[in-house]
Amino acid sequence: VTKYRPFPPVNLPDRQWPGRVIERAPTWCSVDLRDGNQALAQPMNVEEKIEFFDMLVKIGFKEIEVGFPSASQIEFDFCRRLIEENRIPADVSIQILCQCREELITRSLEALKGAKNVIFHLYNSTSPKQRDYVFGASKADIVAIAVKGVSLLKKHGQALIDAGTNLRLEYSPESFTSTELEFALEICEAVSDAWQPTKANKIILNLPATVEYATPNVHADQIEWMCTHLTRREATIVSLHTHNDRGTGVAATELALLAGADRVEGTLFGNGERTGNLDLVVVALNLYTHGIDPKLDFSDINHIRDVYERCTRMEIHPRHPYAGELVFTAFSGSHQDAIKKSWPHQSPDRPWDVIYIPIDPADIGRSYKAIIRINSQSGKGGVAYILENEFGYQLPKLMHKEIGKVVNDLADSKGAELTPQDIHDVFVREYIDRV
Ligand code: KIV
Numbered sequence: 001v002t003k004y005r006p007f008p009p010v011n012l013p014d015r016q017w018p019g020r021v022i023e024r025a026p027t028w029c030s031v032d033l034r035d036g037n038q039a040l041a042q043p044m045n046v047e048e049k050i051e052f053f054d055m056l057v058k059i060g061f062k063e064i065e066v067g068f069p070s071a072s073q074i075e076f077d078f079c080r081r082l083i084e085e086n087r088i089p090a091d092v093s094i095q096i097l098c099q100c101r102e103e104l105i106t107r108s109l110e111a112l113k114g115a116k117n118v119i120f121h122l123y124n125s126t127s128p129k130q131r132d133y134v135f136g137a138s139k140a141d142i143v144a145i146a147v148k149g150v151s152l153l154k155k156h157g158q159a160l161i162d163a164g165t166n167l168r169l170e171y172s173p174e175s176f177t178s179t180e181l182e183f184a185l186e187i188c189e190a191v192s193d194a195w196q197p198t199k200a201n202k203i204i205l206n207l208p209a210t211v212e213y214a215t216p217n218v219h220a221d222q223i224e225w226m227c228t229h230l231t232r233r234e235a236t237i238v239s240l241h242t243h244n245d246r247g248t249g250v251a252a253t254e255l256a257l258l259a260g261a262d263r264v265e266g267t268l269f270g271n272g273e274r275t276g277n278l279d280l281v282v283v284a285l286n287l288y289t290h291g292i293d294p295k296l297d298f299s300d301i302n303h304i305r306d307v308y309e310r311c312t313r314m315e316i317h318p319r320h321p322y323a324g325e326l327v328f329t330a331f332s333g334s335h336q337d338a339i340k341k342s343w344p345h346q347s348p349d350r351p352w353d354v355i356y357i358p359i360d361p362a363d364i365g366r367s368y369k370a371i372i373r374i375n376s377q378s379g380k381g382g383v384a385y386i387l388e389n390e391f392g393y394q395l396p397k398l399m400h401k402e403i404g405k406v407v408n409d410l411a412d413s414k415g416a417e418l419t420p421q422d423i424h425d426v427f428v429r430e431y432i433d434r435v
């Protein structure tokens, strides 16, 4: 990708700027079919999960958490369908979530028989509130639960490995960001000791902001501290899993990538518990608009949006970054004018520079045509733009002001947005039929 600048041209005269920038895409893991799905009023059925899974593969996800197969028959059946119908490409790993309990581990392994690449995601909760109020367990008890889970997985998972499955471990200290850092490190080290990862078969340590309680810099400090204190850092993939309770899930993830994390878990359009999981689309396209190939294909975002809305029965907000219906519109006259004046300067050998529009809508399959809409707040530039681009009338500059006023008066009297056809009709009535 060369069309976009790595960062905007800003100078801070008194210090080197920028300090750090994200230089490459992380490993992505979609948790739509587990964390996203569990937060739906009506969870997806097996057919919907299959359609969603196929779409995630097409987008380019290489790691996909497909569910919690020991928790429900639907999740178990879905896992079996994926494997038995050969729907999982050879370079894609399916990930399943499981608590550190023997009967759940063995049931999950049954669901995974025949899979080529598996990430077995074990978790238990580690924060003081969870330890005291929910489990009535000491720190040592919590470490023992996690370590026991790992040794049970080693014991029962061997048959799967012998049958040819590439079995990897992910461990999450759930509620990591509310856990004492030293204790989070202690439990991660204990899990890592039990699993014995190598550079060739790394452990994934996923550090969730299960509930977002802090500002993004604090989250990034926590991640950085873990990255610098883990003893087997070279055999560890540090993974992020932010939620969005303070509305800063994306910022928290971006800062934590700068702080050293390798991998990102999230969902399309941020579906998930409460205010949602991290929105993968936004992080990936933010990278894209800084000239970094996210290695995820959002070139037909309308299709992705349609499948998402149908399967989840959730709606995407009209102002949702990149995907919202209104994000490539300009209602204000001065914005319309600047867009009209800057667009002709675009060419394939120049970085994207259209004012007010941070990404070429065509790059994500959206239309140039819908960009300018006219209401009573619009200026003359937008009206001339519509008449020229939609209907082929090249108006002399001297006419722009007058026709702009005619259209604004019409919009005022209607009290509503005008369609390009309304503008065309008033133009024809006032300027063509009259002569
Ligand atoms: O938010 C969370 O902590 C989770 C874990 C199970 C990883 O979803």
Ligand code: ZN
Binding pocket: 035, 208, 210, 241, 243, 277
């Ligand atoms: Zn979560």
